[in-house]
Amino acid sequence: xxxxxxxxxxDVGLSAFxxxxxxxxxxxxxxxxxxxxxxPSSLNDDVSTDLPPSRxxxxxxxxxxxxxxxxxxxxxxxxxxxxxxxxxxxxxKVGATQVRLIIEDRHRVVxxxxxxxASTNLKRLMMILSGKVEADDLSSISQSAIHARVHEKKEIRxxxxxxxxDTVKKGLGDYTQFIFVRHPFERLVSAYRDRLVNNEIxxxxxxxEIVLKxxxxxxxxxxxxxxxxxxxxxxxxxxxxxxxxxxxLDVHWRPVVDLCHPCxxxxxxxxxxxxxxxxxxxxxxxxxxxxxxRLFAGQPTKPKTTSSLWxxxxxxxxxxxxxxxxxxxxxxxxLFGYPHYYTKRKSLR
Numbered sequence: 204x205x206x207x208x209x210x211x212x213x214d215v216g217l218s219a220f221x222x223x224x225x226x227x228x229x230x231x232x233x234x235x236x237x238x239x240x241x242x243p244s245s246l247n248d249d250v251s252t253d254l255p256p257s258r259x260x261x262x263x264x265x266x267x268x269x270x271x272x273x274x275x276x277x278x279x280x281x282x283x284x285x286x287x288x289x290x291x292x293x294x295x296k297v298g299a300t301q302v303r304l305i306i307e308d309r310h311r312v313v314x315x316x317x318x319x320x321a322s323t324n325l326k327r328l329m330m331i332l333s334g335k336v337e338a339d340d341l342s343s344i345s346q347s348a349i350h351a352r353v354h355e356k357k358e359i360r361x362x363x364x365x366x367x368x369d370t371v372k373k374g375l376g377d378y379t380q381f382i383f384v385r386h387p388f389e390r391l392v393s394a395y396r397d398r399l400v401n402n403e404i405x406x407x408x409x410x411x412e413i414v415l416k417x418x419x420x421x422x423x424x425x426x427x428x429x430x431x432x433x434x435x436x437x438x439x440x441x442x443x444x445x446x447x448x449x450x451x452l453d454v455h456w457r458p459v460v461d462l463c464h465p466c467x468x469x470x471x472x473x474x475x476x477x478x479x480x481x482x483x484x485x486x487x488x489x490x491x492x493x494x495x496x497r498l499f500a501g502q503p504t505k506p507k508t509t510s511s512l513w514x515x516x517x518x519x520x521x522x523x524x525x526x527x528x529x530x531x532x533x534x535x536x537x538l539f540g541y542p543h544y545y546t547k548r549k550s551l552r
Contacts, residue, residue, distance in 0.1 A: 336352070380468065386541050407428065414429050417440065480500060
């Protein structure tokens with residue numbers, strides 16, 4: 204009798220144990236299905252995987268959400284731009300060029316080069332990813348080496364394309380395409396400082412042209428050297444060039460919409476200068492190269508042209524010039540979520 208009672212209790216206990224195991228397995232399966240169904244589609248999946256182990260869970264989630272928000276905003280604003288009148292679209296695309304893409308075949312990645320948005324270091328990174336160059340410090344790869352390997356020796360391919368269909372036809376359909384952007388005015392001031400203040404070649408070409416065209420009673424030294432172009436003079440030149448559309452704007456201050464055609468291309472990853480290290484980490488995680496994150500982490504965190512610096516520069520120009528710049532870079536502001544610049548005199552929307 205006692206044996207039968209123990210046997211029944213054992214059976215009941217075993218049944219309860221099995222039931223709990225079944226319930227637990229069903230729960231795990233349900234969680235897995237929910238996670239699977241809520242995974243983002245397309246290449247955004249890749250952005251969320253293989254991320255650097257040093258990143259906290261919260262940071263990873265924030266970075267993933269931020270990337271999805273940038274993609275969503277770009278899609279929505281591009282759709283809005285297509286609703287513009289035909290006349291407006293034509294005006295915006297006067298002098299449009301093909302997009303210059305830098306291709307790294309080893310990782311199947313494509314980069315649209317935007318000058319003054321850490322582009323030198325990003326090209327250095329592309330060279331390291333290609334396996335053509337080994338370096339423990341990005342700055343050890345000189346500008347001349349970048350020019351020689353990319354533009355002369357063609358160790359990293361360059362390709363010109365009109366739109367995403369063009370990239371597919373040229374065999375880049377399954378490549379990850381990425382772009383890095385920056386606040387339009389900060390980028391403009393950075394270009395002025397880098398090209399017109401510290402670059403003798405630009406001074407003797409564009410600088411002399413600006414002095415001759417816009418300065419009243421220039422002295423002979425300024426006419427010969429073009430070394431002392433002021434920021435208001437530079438802005439006047441840039442806006443006039445944009446309006447006249449007689450020649451392509453210099454790539455260092457050309458709007459991103461005209462450099463990379465973000466509404467015609469398909470960029471799977473949108474990085475920003477303001478979150479450079481975080482975004483590079485995210486991109487390298489997608490490429491399974493998280494060990495290279497240290498290269499960007501070791502770079503100076505404070506840019507030469509800071510937010511306070513470009514805002515001080517903007518105080519030097521007239522309200523009309525500020526308005527003109529807002530119009531010139533209007534699409535860059537819209538597509539990439541940068542707020543228009545506000546002055547104490549009047550807000551610009």
